[in-house]
Amino acid sequence: MNVLIVFTHPNKESLNGAFLKNVVKGCKENGLIKDIQLLDLYEENFNPILYFDEKNKRRHMHKNPVFAKYRELLLWADKVVFIYPIWWGRPPAMLLGYFDQVFSAHFAYKNTGKYTAKGLLKGKSVICISTMKGPRMYPFFLLHNVHKNLMKKAVFQFVGMKKVKFFEFGNMEASGQAKKLERIYRYFRKMNS
Amino acid sequence: MNVLIVFTHPNKESLNGAFLKNVVKGCKENGLIKDIQLLDLYEENFNPILYFDEKNKRRHMHKNPVFAKYRELLLWADKVVFIYPIWWGRPPAMLLGYFDQVFSAHFAYKNTGKYTAKGLLKGKSVICISTMKGPRMYPFFLLHNVHKNLMKKAVFQFVGMKKVKFFEFGNMEASGQAKKLERIYRYFRKMNS
Numbered sequence: 217m218n219v220l221i222v223f224t225h226p227n228k229e230s231l232n233g234a235f236l237k238n239v240v241k242g243c244k245e246n247g248l249i250k251d252i253q254l255l256d257l258y259e260e261n262f263n264p265i266l267y268f269d270e271k272n273k274r275r276h277m278h279k280n281p282v283f284a285k286y287r288e289l290l291l292w293a294d295k296v297v298f299i300y301p302i303w304w305g306r307p308p309a310m311l312l313g314y315f316d317q318v319f320s321a322h323f324a325y326k327n328t329g330k331y332t333a334k335g336l337l338k339g340k341s342v343i344c345i346s347t348m349k350g351p352r353m354y355p356f357f358l359l360h361n362v363h364k365n366l367m368k369k370a371v372f373q374f375v376g377m378k379k380v381k382f383f384e385f386g387n388m389e390a391s392g393q394a395k396k397l398e399r400i401y402r403y404f405r406k407m408n409s
Numbered sequence: 410m411n412v413l414i415v416f417t418h419p420n421k422e423s424l425n426g427a428f429l430k431n432v433v434k435g436c437k438e439n440g441l442i443k444d445i446q447l448l449d450l451y452e453e454n455f456n457p458i459l460y461f462d463e464k465n466k467r468r469h470m471h472k473n474p475v476f477a478k479y480r481e482l483l484l485w486a487d488k489v490v491f492i493y494p495i496w497w498g499r500p501p502a503m504l505l506g507y508f509d510q511v512f513s514a515h516f517a518y519k520n521t522g523k524y525t526a527k528g529l530l531k532g533k534s535v536i537c538i539s540t541m542k543g544p545r546m547y548p549f550f551l552l553h554n555v556h557k558n559l560m561k562k563a564v565f566q567f568v569g570m571k572k573v574k575f576f577e578f579g580n581m582e583a584s585g586q587a588k589k590l591e592r593i594y595r596y597f598r599k600m601n602s
Contacts, residue, residue: 226460264506266501270420304512308509313503313506362555365558366559370497
């Protein structure tokens with residue numbers, strides 16, 4: 217199994233950075249995992265701003281050489297792990313811009329003329345690890361679960377990535393984060409599909 | 410009434426650009442509107458990437474001089490009109506990064522120690538005009554209304570902007586957009602609150 221980790225936080229010395237370390241540590245001790253690649257969007261200086269006009273058409277963006285590397289990483293991966301904080305009920309603009317730029321038509325999906333497209337990233341699975349300031353149940357009760365719907369229904373299912381697992385961690389400024397980190401390490405060490 | 414228009418589309422010759430023209434035209438013919446300001450995030454080359462670390466703390470971002478102009482525009486406005494396309498069930502990364510950068514703590518809201526914050530942009534109202542490729546009812550049935558929840562509940566209500574009106578236009582690649590444009594023009598010409 218090839219694992220791609222997409223990390224989106226400006227500061228590696230953060231709780232998100234600690235989750236990253238534990239994911240990597242767990243993966244390295246997991247005999248079923250062949251290889252791991254890390255994509256740190258902030259460190260890459262990834263350009264999240266999708267631009268198009270009459271000359272640079274959106275329908276040609278799947279051929280844009282600037283993003284070839286990111287498309288290849290996705291094709292290579294069997295599992296994609298996203299690590300990010302929740303800001304305003306959803307991931308940072310940087311990560312959403314990654315979808316805007318890399319999940320292009322003819323690469324990630326194909327329009328069928330019907331309401332839903334044909335997903336071209338079928339068979340790959342996703343794990344989302346997110347942190348937020350408030351309590352874990354807050355988005356469920358107050359925001360109609362907007363984060364999960366946004367990621368699972370509007371992005372991953374659309375491109376055929378049907379298996380999506382969430383680890384949502386609340387109260388990130390409280391003490392006692394060690395248990396959460398341990399849980400992630402153990403999960404990735406034993407992960408078998 | 411002071412109206413701020415926040416426009417987020419890479420191409421002014423788009424349907425979004427046509428909506429912008431009709432909003433401006435309607436506002437100019439509306440005697441209740443004192444002044445209009447346009448903020449075109451793409452044209453501004455707005456930096457949507459929130460960065461912070463141990464030295465540049467997130468809690469000090471409300472004093473960041475780079476974004477003073479954008480905070481002043483918000484304080485000046487009685488009504489904020491957002492015009493944008495829907496990509497992946499939500500606005501472009503550029504607009505979401507505008508919230509990440511400009512809607513800072515101590516400026517847009519104040520933490521209270523409770524689940525919800527105290528909104529500091531009270532009394533201002535919002536209109537969101539969005540276009541999407543699919544049919545208008547698609548996000549309602551298939552995406553659990555994720556766009557509206559993301560904007561209204563996770564952003565505007567959090568900062569005290571309670572009055573939020575949506576114009577969601579589907580099938581943007583079909584013919585017959587003139588009626589939608591006319592509807593927007595008439596709405597802004599007569600808008601009285």
